[in-house]
Amino acid sequence: MEQELVIGIDIGGTKIDVGLIEPSGKILERMRIWTNVHEGLNAVVQNIYDAIEKVTAGIKTSIRGIGIGAPGQVDVKNGIVLFAPNLKWKDVEMKRIIHERYRLPVEIENDANCGALAEAKLGAGSKSNNLIWITVGTGIGGGIIIDGNLIQGANFAGGEIGHMTMKKNGPVCGCGNKGCLEALAAGPAIIHQIRKKINSGTQTTILKVVDNDLNRITVEIAANAADVGDSLSLKVLNKAGEYLGIGVTNLANILNPEVIILGGGVMEVAGHHLLKIIKDTVQNRALSVAKNNLKIELSKLGNDAGLIGASLLVQRSA
Amino acid sequence: MEQELVIGIDIGGTKIDVGLIEPSGKILERMRIWTNVHEGLNAVVQNIYDAIEKVTAGIKTSIRGIGIGAPGQVDVKNGIVLFAPNLKWKDVEMKRIIHERYRLPVEIENDANCGALAEAKLGAGSKSNNLIWITVGTGIGGGIIIDGNLIQGANFAGGEIGHMTMKKNGPVCGCGNKGCLEALAAGPAIIHQIRKKINSGTQTTILKVVDNDLNRITVEIAANAADVGDSLSLKVLNKAGEYLGIGVTNLANILNPEVIILGGGVMEVAGHHLLKIIKDTVQNRALSVAKNNLKIELSKLGNDAGLIGASLLVQRSA
Numbered sequence: 001m002e003q004e005l006v007i008g009i010d011i012g013g014t015k016i017d018v019g020l021i022e023p024s025g026k027i028l029e030r031m032r033i034w035t036n037v038h039e040g041l042n043a044v045v046q047n048i049y050d051a052i053e054k055v056t057a058g059i060k061t062s063i064r065g066i067g068i069g070a071p072g073q074v075d076v077k078n079g080i081v082l083f084a085p086n087l088k089w090k091d092v093e094m095k096r097i098i099h100e101r102y103r104l105p106v107e108i109e110n111d112a113n114c115g116a117l118a119e120a121k122l123g124a125g126s127k128s129n130n131l132i133w134i135t136v137g138t139g140i141g142g143g144i145i146i147d148g149n150l151i152q153g154a155n156f157a158g159g160e161i162g163h164m165t166m167k168k169n170g171p172v173c174g175c176g177n178k179g180c181l182e183a184l185a186a187g188p189a190i191i192h193q194i195r196k197k198i199n200s201g202t203q204t205t206i207l208k209v210v211d212n213d214l215n216r217i218t219v220e221i222a223a224n225a226a227d228v229g230d231s232l233s234l235k236v237l238n239k240a241g242e243y244l245g246i247g248v249t250n251l252a253n254i255l256n257p258e259v260i261i262l263g264g265g266v267m268e269v270a271g272h273h274l275l276k277i278i279k280d281t282v283q284n285r286a287l288s289v290a291k292n293n294l295k296i297e298l299s300k301l302g303n304d305a306g307l308i309g310a311s312l313l314v315q316r317s318a
Numbered sequence: 319m320e321q322e323l324v325i326g327i328d329i330g331g332t333k334i335d336v337g338l339i340e341p342s343g344k345i346l347e348r349m350r351i352w353t354n355v356h357e358g359l360n361a362v363v364q365n366i367y368d369a370i371e372k373v374t375a376g377i378k379t380s381i382r383g384i385g386i387g388a389p390g391q392v393d394v395k396n397g398i399v400l401f402a403p404n405l406k407w408k409d410v411e412m413k414r415i416i417h418e419r420y421r422l423p424v425e426i427e428n429d430a431n432c433g434a435l436a437e438a439k440l441g442a443g444s445k446s447n448n449l450i451w452i453t454v455g456t457g458i459g460g461g462i463i464i465d466g467n468l469i470q471g472a473n474f475a476g477g478e479i480g481h482m483t484m485k486k487n488g489p490v491c492g493c494g495n496k497g498c499l500e501a502l503a504a505g506p507a508i509i510h511q512i513r514k515k516i517n518s519g520t521q522t523t524i525l526k527v528v529d530n531d532l533n534r535i536t537v538e539i540a541a542n543a544a545d546v547g548d549s550l551s552l553k554v555l556n557k558a559g560e561y562l563g564i565g566v567t568n569l570a571n572i573l574n575p576e577v578i579i580l581g582g583g584v585m586e587v588a589g590h591h592l593l594k595i596i597k598d599t600v601q602n603r604a605l606s607v608a609k610n611n612l613k614i615e616l617s618k619l620g621n622d623a624g625l626i627g628a629s630l631l632v633q634r635s636a
Contacts (some may be wrong), residue, residue, distance in 0.1 A: 073607055083607070130472045144572070151464055153574020154448045157607035160571040165564045165603060168485070177567075177603045246483045249495075250568070253478040254462075256471020285483060285495045289391055289401070289475035 004064040007052055007104075008311030010111060011070045013037065013086030016044075018051035020059065021311035025122040027304065029055040037087055044087075045097060052102075065105035066098055067313035069114035069306045073156045079108050082156060107313035112159055113150045114309030115263065115301075116143025121312055123300040125259040132257050133305070134161055135264035136244065136274075139174070140182040144255065162186065164250060166243050181247045185240040187219050187266045193236045194222055204232035223270035234273075241274040245281020252282060252290040263299030271298045322382040325370055325422075326629030328429060329388045331355065331404030334362075336369035338377065339629035343440040345622065347373040355405055362405075363415060370420075383423035383632035384416055387432035387624045391474045397426050400474060425631035430477055431468045432627030433581065433619075434461025439630055441618040443577040450575050451623070452479055453582035454562065454592075457492070458500040462573065480504065482568060484561050499565045503558040505537050505584045511554045512540055522550035541588035552591075559592040563599020570600060570608040581617030589616045 005028065010017040013035060020029040031051045035044060056063065072084030079095020081087070099106045109117075116133035125131040129148040135141050140162030144151040151158040162182035163175050170179025171189070183189055195214050198204060206225050210216035226233040248260050267274065279296050286294070301308055323346065328335040331353060338347040349369045353362060374381065390402030397413020399405070417424045427435075434451035443449040447466040453459045458480030462469040469476040480500035481493050488497025489507070501507055513532050516522060524543050528534040544551040566578050585592065597614050604612070619626055 142572075146464060146469055147467065149465065151573060153608075154576040155574055155607050155611065157605065158572070158574040160574075160605055160608065163571040163605055164482075164568045166483075166486070168560070168564065175605055177605075242486070246486065250482045251572070253481040254460075254476070254569070254572070255469060256473055256476040256478075258472040287475065287478055287481055287493055287495075289473050290471075290478065293473065 005059070005061050006064050006311040006314045007056065007066040008307045008309075009048060009052075009066065009068045010114070010306040010310050011035065011048075011068065011087065012111070012306075013071060016048060016051065017307045018048065018055055019307050019311065020055045021308065023315055025118065025301075025308045025311070027307065029059075030307075031055050035087070041089065041092060048098075049101060063102075063104060065107065065314035066102060067114075067310040068094060068098065068106065068108040069111035069310040069313075070094065070108060071111050074108055074110045075156050076107075076109050076152060079106065081108070105314060109150070109310070109313050110143070110156070110159070111306045111310075112141040113143040113152075114307075114313065115299075115305040116145050116150065116159075116309070117312050118301050118305045118309030119261045119263070119299060120145050122308060123305060124261045124297040125295075128257075128259045130255075130257040131259045131261065132161075132251050132255065133299075134244075134248070134260065134262050135305075136186060136262060136266040137264035138187050140186050140247075140264075144257075146255065146257075161247065161251065164247055166246060181243060185243040185247070190219050190222060190236055190240050190266065190270075191217050193239070194232065197232050197236065202232050205230045206233060218269075219266050220269040223273060226270075226273050237270055237273045238277055241277030242281050244274060245278040246285065248278055248296060249282050249285040249290075252286045252294055256290050258293065259295045259297065261297050261299055263302065263305055267298055268302060323377070323379050324382050324629040324632045325374065325384040326625045326627075327366060327370075327384065327386045328432070328624040328628050329353065329366075329386065329405065330429070330624075331389060334366060334369065335625045336366065336373055337625050337629065338373045339626065341633050343436065343619075343626045343629070345625065347377075348625075349373050353405070359407065359410060366416075367419065381420075381422060383425065384420060385432075385628040385631035386412060386416065386424065386426040387429035387628040387631075388412065388426060389429050392426055392428045393474050394425075394427055394470060397424060399426070423632060427468070427628070427631050428461070428474070428477070429624045429628075430459040431461040431470075432625075432631065433617075433623040434463050434468065434477075434627070435630050436619050436623045436627035437579045437581070437617060438463050440626060441623060442579045442615040443613075446575075446577045448573075448575040449577045449579065450479075450569050450573065451617075452562075452566070452569075452578065452580050453623075454504060454580060454584040455582035456505050458504050458565075458582075462575075464573065464575075479565065479569065482565055484564060499561060503561040503565070508537050508540060508554055508558050508584065508588075509535050511557070512550065515550050515554065520550045523548045524551060536587075537584050538587040541591060544588075544591055555588055555591045556595055559595030560599050562592060563596040564603065566596055566614060567600050567603040567608075570604045570612055574608050576611065577613045577615065579615050579617055581620065581623055585616055586620060
């Protein structure tokens with residue numbers, strides 16, 4: 001019997017990935033389009049239609065359904081994106097919209113939750129029913145799976161791991177709070193720390209790489225500089241890693257998961273530095289019962305976790 | 319038809335409460351005995367037997383079963399207290415021991431989880447399926463109910479809310495970590511702060527109350543002093559309340575519950591000061607989606623939450 005395929009859609013503030021995906025998680029066809037939030041909902045939806053039609057062009061296998069990951073608060077029961085600041089969407093009935101066009105089963109979930117699902121089923125957390133997925137990029141988000149179920153929360157807002165307060169009077173976060181993990185350890189925080197140290201006169205090989213243009217500094221450049229022993233980069237990455245490690249410690253103590261998986265852009269380029277510091281911090285700080293047998297790993301699915309997880313929504317509900 | 323009754327047992331490091339309890343949570347008979355950990359497991363168990371026999375003496379109603387709450391790590395599936403430092407118990411097969419004596423259904427659960435169950439079913443969180451119970455006393459513990467289920471964790475160690483790191487280089491905690499919520503806001507931390515301020519010369523009405531004997535300071539005395547405007551007491555309680563508020567904020571952001579309930583000895587005597595500060599802190603710090611509709615309340619069951627929750631274990635499993 002031929003396998004049915006699923007369409008996965010991972011909607012981000014900048015880009016949208018659309019894929020034709022096997023139940024095994026193998027992506028057969030894929031396409032990336034710009035979100036172009038400023039063009040408005042209808043234009044975005046039209047672009048998604050176009051991408052779906054391109055990835056399914058010429059495909060004779062039947063399509064089982066469409067799974068969608070979206071940033072923000074998603075009412076999974078009714079298939080509504082309640083609030084997605086990055087998309088400027090409020091109460092968008094995405095499930096109905098997509099269903100009316102394709103007459104296929106449609107499921108929608110928060111994008112970080114999709115990542116958690118994918119890692120739990122096919123990635124670094126395979127075979128685990130108790131798993132936390134942390135994505136470190138421009139922001140820090142997360143998805144929590146307990147006893148095999150995603151924690152949605154009372155308002156579909158569970159998993160906001162990036163907004164744990166780490167430092168009572170720390171730097172102001174995008175959310176308005178002070179000292180959030182995101183404000184201390186996400187990509188922009190790392191870059192901000194590097195610029196601050198350069199501005200205060202600290203020596204670094206980074207300056208040469210960016211031709212003295214501080215706007216060109218990226219986490220990848222810092223990670224590369226750290227690889228060759230740049231002490232400023234090492235110091236800043238160590239500090240971010242320590243805060244991430246405290247965040248992981250808190251989650252381990254509160255939820256006692258089997259596996260914590262770290263992914264996202266920052267982990268992709270600097271994970272080889274950060275993971276060791278995160279693990280050491282957990283070793284130093286977590287309760288024995290919480291850290292014994294706890295696996296802390298880098299994502300195996302990388303950027304595809306959200307897309308693959310979106311496709312799994314349909315298989316899960318079938 | 320006559321209601322069946324349940325025997326509830328709440329085992330603590332200092333005392334053990336045994337009660338004869340209606341399904342409604344009403345305690346018909348109760349007895350408190352000292353744990354006397356130093357006398358060893360057999361003596362403790364014998365004392366529990368004696369107490370059970372006393373609370374059931376003359377009762378003709380049939381007993382449905384026995385529910386036990388114990389501190390520490392409890393394997394609820396096999397009914398084993400895996401590790402309870404306060405009791406010096408390791409791998410104690412409590413369910414088997416009690417079952418062999420009474421031939422009744424026996425259930426056992428972590429004591430903080432019992433408290434969460436009781437508040438969710440009969441207390442401040444009635445009718446909520448997403449609830450966090452925080453007990454603030456000598457330590458800070460917690461029980462988390464998501465979608466109606468207790469979070470046990472992979473090693474039966476979920477809910478260790480008191481060991482969230484609040485301050486990277488804060489005071490050393492009993493667990494070995496630095497800056498845990500427990501080390502900043504539990505009873506001993508509050509008393510320590512008061513003594514420290516007195517030793518550094520701060521004026522307070524407390525000194526008169528305790529006859530200049532700093533060993534006699536309690537949280538209750540501090541709360542009473544704060545009631546009449548003692549500025550040292552107010553400052554120390556405000557600071558503890560702020561840390562508790564940050565802890566509540568973190569839990570709200572991570573798990574998005576409907577209700578967070580605070581109980582335990584410190585909340586009983588100082589809850590009227592702390593609750594307002596906790597609520598204000600959450601208002602200032604939590605994500606809108608996490609704080610909108612979030613109820614933060616003091617325990618309605620007080621010291622009986624653990625005992626009543628233990629009795630609910632049997633009803634739940636029946």
